[in-house]
Amino acid sequence: MSTPPFDEDAFYLALDTSGPVGHVAVARGADVLARARMEQQGGHAASMIATVDAVLGEAGVDARELAGIVVGEGPGSFTGVRVAAATAKGLARGLEVPLWALSSLAAGAVGDLGAGGPGVRYVLFDARAERVYAACYGVGSLGLETLVPPHASDLRVVLGGDVPAGAAFAGDGAGRHRRAIEGAGFHVLASPVGDPTADALLHLMSLHPETPPVKSLERWEPRYVKASNAEREWAV
Numbered sequence: 001m002s003t004p005p006f007d008e009d010a011f012y013l014a015l016d017t018s019g020p021v022g023h024v025a026v027a028r029g030a031d032v033l034a035r036a037r038m039e040q041q042g043g044h045a046a047s048m049i050a051t052v053d054a055v056l057g058e059a060g061v062d063a064r065e066l067a068g069i070v071v072g073e074g075p076g077s078f079t080g081v082r083v084a085a086a087t088a089k090g091l092a093r094g095l096e097v098p099l100w101a102l103s104s105l106a107a108g109a110v111g112d113l114g115a116g117g118p119g120v121r122y123v124l125f126d127a128r129a130e131r132v133y134a135a136c137y138g139v140g141s142l143g144l145e146t147l148v149p150p151h152a153s154d155l156r157v158v159l160g161g162d163v164p165a166g167a168a169f170a171g172d173g174a175g176r177h178r179r180a181i182e183g184a185g186f187h188v189l190a191s192p193v194g195d196p197t198a199d200a201l202l203h204l205m206s207l208h209p210e211t212p213p214v215k216s217l218e219r220w221e222p223r224y225v226k227a228s229n230a231e232r233e234w235a236v
Contacts, residue, residue: 006100006209010067011059013052013091014198014205017044017084018076018104019125019172024051025198026059030206032199034058044083052087068097068213070201072104074222075133075150076125081222089217098213101220102204104196105135105150108171110207111200112192120147120166122158122186123194124173130155132173133225136164143207152225159184170194 006012008029016023022038034055038044056063071088074081081104092099108123118140125133132155136148147164155177168187171194178188205211214220 006205006211007067008206011061011065012068012070012202012205013056013063013066014070014201015048015052015084015088016072016104016107016196016198016201017048017080018072018074018196019080021195022048022051022083023196023198024048024055025202026055026061027199027202030202032202033061035198044080048083048087052091063091063095066091066095066097068092068100069095070100070102070198070205072107072196072198072201073101074104075152075225076104078224081224085222089220092214093217099217099220100205100211100213101222102201102211103135103150103223104201105133105171106137106144106146107196107200107204108194109135109137109139110144110204111195111197119168120164121189121194122148122163122167122169122174123171124155124158124169124177125171125196126173126176127152130177132158132177134158134173136167138164144204150223150225155180159186 014025022044025032025035036051036055069088069092071084105123109121120138122136135150138145168189169181170189174188
């Protein structure tokens, strides 16, 4: 039996722990009914289930009413990304509902369009030192187009590469390296643009409702992107 597409009248739970702040939301379609932030990155694993229960309770939704789970697949720290991934897989298996895994970078690109407006967004997640997780998207009201796919890199490599015309940078990596990015002649959008929130995941899902769910919960793993050999040598 095929999985029905994302339904604007059904209930969904969204999770993302790819960044320093974890996010949980419950929505009817992409209309968020309740949300929560988990500020302490090291405590995401300990607080995730309690946070999910609290958000479901605030929304007045029983877990058995959920039509599916939407999770940010990364990139991000190995430990951080796995918190949401493991929780999402466990819930999807236990509730026997589909799991959709979406790029956290893409979610950051479509997050809070009202603040940044449609355009070209180069999303950077901080990966410590001069390293970043990066991807660039053309964002519009009907969806988004991947212009530079997700990859791990050094900031100098990103800024010295082929940055799509009109791109503005966003995300916590862009915020950390604002001076260098603006010094290279590019604009940096302020948070919450670029943040991989649960709200943004749901909005991304609504823009692409035919996105197929994960085929095998047992085999699925978060997406960990790696730097090329040249980029690793440059970053040393």
